[in-house]
Amino acid sequence: xxxxxAFTFDAGQITTTFWFLTxxxxxxxxxxxxxxxxxxxxxxxxxxxxxxxxxWLKGEGVPRQVWAxxxxxxxxxxxxxxxxxxxxKIYLNGQEVGSIDAVGSLAATAGTPxxxxxxxxxxxxxxxxxxVRIYCRALSQSDIEQLANEAVAPQQAPVLMQPVxxxxxxxxxxxxxxxxxxxxxxxxxxxxxDASMASGVIVDTDTIQSTFIPITAVDYGxxxxxxxxxLNATGAGPWSSVWSFELAANTS
Numbered sequence: 001x002x003x004x005x006a007f008t009f010d011a012g013q014i015t016t017t018f019w020f021l022t023x024x025x026x027x028x029x030x031x032x033x034x035x036x037x038x039x040x041x042x043x044x045x046x047x048x049x050x051x052x053x054x055x056w057l058k059g060e061g062v063p064r065q066v067w068a069x070x071x072x073x074x075x076x077x078x079x080x081x082x083x084x085x086x087x088x089k090i091y092l093n094g095q096e097v098g099s100i101d102a103v104g105s106l107a108a109t110a111g112t113p114x115x116x117x118x119x120x121x122x123x124x125x126x127x128x129x130x131x132v133r134i135y136c137r138a139l140s141q142s143d144i145e146q147l148a149n150e151a152v153a154p155q156q157a158p159v160l161m162q163p164v165x166x167x168x169x170x171x172x173x174x175x176x177x178x179x180x181x182x183x184x185x186x187x188x189x190x191x192x193x194d195a196s197m198a199s200g201v202i203v204d205t206d207t208i209q210s211t212f213i214p215i216t217a218v219d220y221g222x223x224x225x226x227x228x229x230x231l232n233a234t235g236a237g238p239w240s241s242v243w244s245f246e247l248a249a250n251t252s
Contacts, residue, residue: 012084012105012106013137013138014042014083014134014135014137015080015081015083015135015137015138016032016042016080016135017078017079017135017139017144018031018131018132018133019076019078019079019131020046020076020077020079020125020127020130021074021075021076021077021127021128021182022046022074022125023073023074023126024127025046025049025071025073026049027123027126028045028046028047028123029046029125029127030044030115030117030118030124031044031046031079031125032044032117032129033045033054033114033115033119034112034113034114035119035120036056036063037119038120040056041056041107041108041112042055042083043063044081045119046125049070050067050071051068051077051079052066052067052068052090053066053090055088055102056106056107057102057104057106058104058106059107064088064100064102065100066081066089066090066098066099066100067098068090068091068098069097069098071092074127076183077092077093078091078092078093078094078147078148079091079092080139080147080148082138082139083106083138085103085104085105086102086103087100091141093148094144094145094146094147094148114134128180129182130183131182152234153183153232153236153237154181154183154184154231154236155182156182156238157228157229157237157238158179158181158187158211158228158229158240159179160178160226160228161177162176162177163176163245164243164245165243165244165245166243166244166245167245167246168245168246168248169245169248172216172218172220173215173216174247175212175215176189176213176226177211177212178211178212178228178240180211181230184232185209185233186206186209186230187206187211187228187229187231188206188229188230188236189203189204189205189213189227189228190203190204190226190227190228191215191217191218191225191226192224192225192226193222193223193224195225195242195244197225202217203226206231218247221248221249222246222247223244223246223247224244224245226245227239227241227242228240
């Protein structure tokens with residue numbers, strides 16, 4: 001996870017919003033929040049497949065927890081939790097899906113670290129988190145719905161995995177793998193005989209809905225160059241670096 005060195009927050013209200021995708025539905029995973037072992041204030045998490053949030057109020061040792069509906073594995077969601085001094089609410093994809101009465105004030109502790117993707121060294125998030133925001137007010141339903149519907153293209157380039165750069169490959173189909181990118185709905189793969197990717201493109205497909213694909217449209221005894229970009233309905237993210245591989249001559 002990522003830890004901010006200090007999180008000083010003394011407002012009576014708070015909202016945190018984020019995009020998340022979990023690959024593990026069988027454990028407790030922190031999305032964003034403070035660590036109750038260091039100074040409790042708020043925490044958001046996936047608990048055995050259910051999205052939840054907790055707020056610690058002054059004078060209370062047990063957190064007030066609010067729960068959403070269960071989430072699906074490997075699916076992107078827009079999540080939000082808010083506290084306004086009288087109630088805690090939780091949202092999925094812009095819609096309120098849970099609330100509890102919680103009259104009081106937040107137990108803010110000066111200098112408490114803020115964590116993204118873990119609670120200290122525990123409850124490591126398995127998946128991806130993107131566009132984390134924290135507001136010193138309780139956003140309205142319409143505010144959160146507007147954020148959920150904001151059009152944001154993928155911001156990161158895929159990290160290529162296989163074939164490794166400058167590899168020699170001996171068999172077809174050649175398997176291509178890359179890391180998942182936040183907010184991606186599909187991927188664009190290009191393979192070319194030109195290192196600049198400006199010409200000689202032999203594969204140019206932008207409908208890949210996974211992070212791997214087998215390719216047969218390559219010839220033995222030739223060197224190829226490839227790259228990948230992430231896409232969604234809004235647009236395309238940046239291209240990855242360009243890697244090369246040689247499909248060694250078939251001597252069989």
